[in-house]
Amino acid sequence: MEQKNNTLLIYTLLYFAFLYIPVLFLPIFSFNDANYMSFPLSGFTTEHYEEMWAKTNLHKALWASIKVGVVASVVSTTIALFAAKAFARYKFRGQNISYGAIMIPFLIPEIILAVAILVIWLSLGFKLGLVPVTLGHILFCTPFAMLILIARIEGFDFSLEEASRDLGENAWGTFYRVSLPLYLPGIIASLLLSFIISFDEFVLAFFLTGSDATLPMYMWAQMRFIQKLPHVLALGAVIIVFTTFIVLLAFWLRNLGQGKEKAEFGIKIHE
Amino acid sequence: MLQVWKSFYARSDPAKAYSLLSPALILVTLAMLIPLGLMLSFSFFTQVSFTEIDYSFTVQRYIDFFQKNLLVSLLIKSVKISFIVTFVTLLTAYPVCYYIAFYVKKNKMLWLVLLTLPFWTSYLLRVFSWKIILGTKGVINSSLINAGLLSEPLTFLMYSETAVIITLTHAWAAFALLPLYVSLDKIDFSLIEAARDLGLSRLETFWKITLPLSLPGIIGAILIIFIPTVGDYVTPALLGGTDGRMLSNMIQAYFGKVNNLPLGAASATIMLITVAIVTIIVSYTTKKLTQRIS
Numbered sequence: 001m002e003q004k005n006n007t008l009l010i011y012t013l014l015y016f017a018f019l020y021i022p023v024l025f026l027p028i029f030s031f032n033d034a035n036y037m038s039f040p041l042s043g044f045t046t047e048h049y050e051e052m053w054a055k056t057n058l059h060k061a062l063w064a065s066i067k068v069g070v071v072a073s074v075v076s077t078t079i080a081l082f083a084a085k086a087f088a089r090y091k092f093r094g095q096n097i098s099y100g101a102i103m104i105p106f107l108i109p110e111i112i113l114a115v116a117i118l119v120i121w122l123s124l125g126f127k128l129g130l131v132p133v134t135l136g137h138i139l140f141c142t143p144f145a146m147l148i149l150i151a152r153i154e155g156f157d158f159s160l161e162e163a164s165r166d167l168g169e170n171a172w173g174t175f176y177r178v179s180l181p182l183y184l185p186g187i188i189a190s191l192l193l194s195f196i197i198s199f200d201e202f203v204l205a206f207f208l209t210g211s212d213a214t215l216p217m218y219m220w221a222q223m224r225f226i227q228k229l230p231h232v233l234a235l236g237a238v239i240i241v242f243t244t245f246i247v248l249l250a251f252w253l254r255n256l257g258q259g260k261e262k263a264e265f266g267i268k269i270h271e
Numbered sequence: 272m273l274q275v276w277k278s279f280y281a282r283s284d285p286a287k288a289y290s291l292l293s294p295a296l297i298l299v300t301l302a303m304l305i306p307l308g309l310m311l312s313f314s315f316f317t318q319v320s321f322t323e324i325d326y327s328f329t330v331q332r333y334i335d336f337f338q339k340n341l342l343v344s345l346l347i348k349s350v351k352i353s354f355i356v357t358f359v360t361l362l363t364a365y366p367v368c369y370y371i372a373f374y375v376k377k378n379k380m381l382w383l384v385l386l387t388l389p390f391w392t393s394y395l396l397r398v399f400s401w402k403i404i405l406g407t408k409g410v411i412n413s414s415l416i417n418a419g420l421l422s423e424p425l426t427f428l429m430y431s432e433t434a435v436i437i438t439l440t441h442a443w444a445a446f447a448l449l450p451l452y453v454s455l456d457k458i459d460f461s462l463i464e465a466a467r468d469l470g471l472s473r474l475e476t477f478w479k480i481t482l483p484l485s486l487p488g489i490i491g492a493i494l495i496i497f498i499p500t501v502g503d504y505v506t507p508a509l510l511g512g513t514d515g516r517m518l519s520n521m522i523q524a525y526f527g528k529v530n531n532l533p534l535g536a537a538s539a540t541i542m543l544i545t546v547a548i549v550t551i552i553v554s555y556t557t558k559k560l561t562q563r564i565s
Contacts, residue, residue, distance in 0.1 A: 008370040015367045019389045019444060022400040025410060029403065079294045086291035090284045102295050105303055107495065108546065109502020111519045115526060115539045116306035119313055139302045142295060193391075200393035203504055207526065216395050223399060223509070236396045247391040251384050 027237040030230070048234040058235065061218035065199050068130055068214060072137035073145075073194035077187060079138070080145035087146075088153040106143035113139065114207035121208070128210030136204035141194040148193060148254065152186025189254040192246050200243065215239070307543075314537035321530055332537035342521060342538060349517040350545060352432065353500040356439040357493055363440070364447040364492075369481075372455035383452060390445035398506050401438040405429045405510070430512025438506045443499070447492040454488025455481075483560075490557045497553075498546050518542055 033043035052058065083102060087095070105113055113136060121132045160182075164174040180187075202216040209217055219235060222228045280286050289296075314332050317325040336342050371382050389397070404410045405428040412424035428434060458481065466476040504519040511517065518538060525535030 005370070005374055008366055008374065012367045012370045015363065016385070018441065019386065022404055022441060023389050023392055023397060025400050025403050026396060079298055082291040082293075083295040086288040090288035092285040092288040095288075098292055098296060101299050101304075102292075104299070107498055109499055109519070109542060111502045111504050111522060112307075112310075112539050112543055113303065115522065115535065116310040117302065118526060119310045119532065119536065120306040123309060135302055139298060142298060146295070196391060200395070202393075202395045206504075207523075216393065219395060219399075223402075232399075236393070236399065239396065240392045243392050244388065247388065248384075255380070 023240060026233055026240060030233040030237040048230040049238075052231040052234040052238075055231065057213075058215075058218060061213045061215045064130055064212055065215040068134045068137060068205075069195045069198040071134050072141055072198040073191045076138045076141035076194050077145045077149075077190045080142050080149050080190065081183070081187065083142075084146050084149035084153050088150055088156065089158060102146060103143045105139045110140070110203040111207075114204045117204070118207050128208055129212050130209065130214075132208040133205050133214065136208055137198040137201055140201065140204065141197050144197060145190040145194050148190045149183070149186050152183060152189075152254070156182060185253045189250040192250040192253075196243050196246055196250075200239075310536045311540055313533055314540045316533045316536075318531045318533050324532065332533045333541070335534055336537050336541060342518070345516060345518045345521055346541065346545065348432075349501050349519070349542075350549075352435060352439070352515075352517065353497050355436055356443065356500050357496045359436070359440050360443055360447045360496055361451070361489060361492055364444060364451055368448060368451040368455050368488075372452060372458070373460065379456075383449075386448050387445045390442075394442060395505060397442050398438055398509050401434065401441065402429070402509055405434050405437070430510065430514065432511070432515045434510040434512075435506050435515040435517075438510055439500055439503060442506065443496045446495045446499075450488040450491035450495070451485065452488070454485045454491075458484045486557065486560060490553060493553055494550060497549060501546055501549075502542055 028041070030048055031044055031046065032041045033045040033047075034041075086092075087099060117132055117136050117139075118128075121128065126132070160178050161174050164178045165171075169177065200216060201214075202220065205214045205217050206220070213221065215235075219232050222232045313324075315328050315330065317327070317329060317331065319325050367386070371379055371386075375382055402409070406412070407424045407426060407429060409429070411428060412421070415421040416424065462484075463476055463480055466480050467473075471479065502519050503517065504523060507515050507517040507520055508523075511520070519542075522535050522538045522542070525531045525538065
């Protein structure tokens with residue numbers, strides 16, 4: 001381990017500033033008493049927040065985003081849980097190809113996924129709306145969820161499950177009583193992060209929503225009008241606070257019962 | 272019969288693995304592979320009128336693509352912007368990861384969480400915040416004018432290739448930070464100490480030991496930044512203006528107001544092929560490089 005390096009430390013802190021400061025401008029200007037986002041700040045106001053809350057279209061978009069996010073996170077976490085178990089537990093032929101195939105949606109440009117789903121949806125004669133958006137989000141969230149869950153399941157003592165089966169518990173009982181409690185922090189972390197990914201996702205929604213806007217679509221539409229920007233700033237600030245909270249919660253959960261605590265966690269279940 | 276199947280299943284790991292994988296594989300097949308196949312076939316059709324498509328096979332859309340200077344130049348520009356973004360992101364993120372891997376002693380996880388936290392806030396909002404900073408009446412211009420350093424706003428900041436590059440570098444930082452950190456953290460520090468004891472300077476040690484050993488992280492970062500940024504839509508649309516426009520913006524137009532689905536599908540296919548070629552070149556070069564080192 002190196003001793004000290006102040007140049008690198010200062011550089012690292014500047015890099016932190018580069019990452020954080022741009023995002024902080026949204027909350028700062030959301031309380032500014034002016035329509036333009038420029039310095040100096042003219043005065044403190046909460047009126048942009050009141051204005052934001054008064055928009056009924058926003059309520060509709062928020063509700064749409066919540067519906068899509070809940071379905072996408074539950075479905076993708078369920079699918080990813082099975083897949084993660086397969087990769088963490090078994091060695092089999094075609095392992096790398098299967099893994100690659102499931103990871104592709106996370107790797108290729110999103111616009112290509114969006115276009116591909118759009119083409120098949122229109123060819124089948126279906127109407128655009130929240131259903132194809134949800135489908136796209138499930139596809140997009142599954143690789144993320146799988147990565148989180150593999151990290152959780154890897155190193156899991158599978159003899160616990162075997163012991164449970166040998167003692168006469170059936171597959172469902174073993175899952176419910178043994179595996180699920182151990183995987184649970186990972187599952188919740190995966191649900192939360194998948195929800196956030198879906199909640200913030202724009203490109204798939206942009207191509208597939210038709211007339212039912214999600215929250216990012218709503219913001220996109222408002223961003224074009226200067227006079228509507230202040231309430232988008234207020235909305236953005238709320239979203240930033242909300243997502244930061246959820247993500248920190250997910251990170252905390254993901255690390256819960258890992259490492260040293262893992263053994264204790266296992267013992268508690270046997271008591 | 273059922274008994275035979277059950278006992279085979281109980282002993283066969285691949286059978287169990289594939290039944291666990293089946294939901295994910297079905298999802299990928301139905302929601303991605305088949306749609307991509309259909310997209311590919313659309314690229315061989317012809318848009319006759321606004322609502323009508325001629326389904327006979329033709330490669331004319333690909334000829335159209337390469338005959339339209341605009342599309343070819345947008346493809347080149349997309350690749351160029353992605354390369355610059357990838358390079359700048361790597362170069363700026365590397366020292367940060369180096370610092371955390373080798374100098375930070377306590378709470379490394381906390382540093383990493385804090386580094387990746389901004390990445391989790393909405394992509395759209397992060398791009399939008401750069402509009403606030405770079406805009407004609409934005410943070411930089413208004414501050415400089417107020418300080419009396421400028422009389423007219425700097426217009427090149429906004430709606431330009433530069434704006435797109437800065438914004439993308441900020442937006443994709445986490446994708447460089449994580450793989451770089453993981454590969455640097457794996458390096459056994461005693462190797463570095465041994466090199467120093469044997470008389471190598473700090474710089475030589477870095478070139479001969481640290482950099483080659485962190486190569487997997489560098490390659491990982493190159494791929495996961497380059498591939499998605501080639502197809503980025505939001506940043507060029509919000510900040511690019513005409514100068515910073517990329518291929519995705521045209522693809523969107525073909526599926527939107529221009530309404531030429533086959534040409535849009537051909538453009539998307541060409542983008543996918545470009546991404547595949549870059550992936551193959553990068554992976555192949557890595558293989559050669561790692562062989563030479565070991």
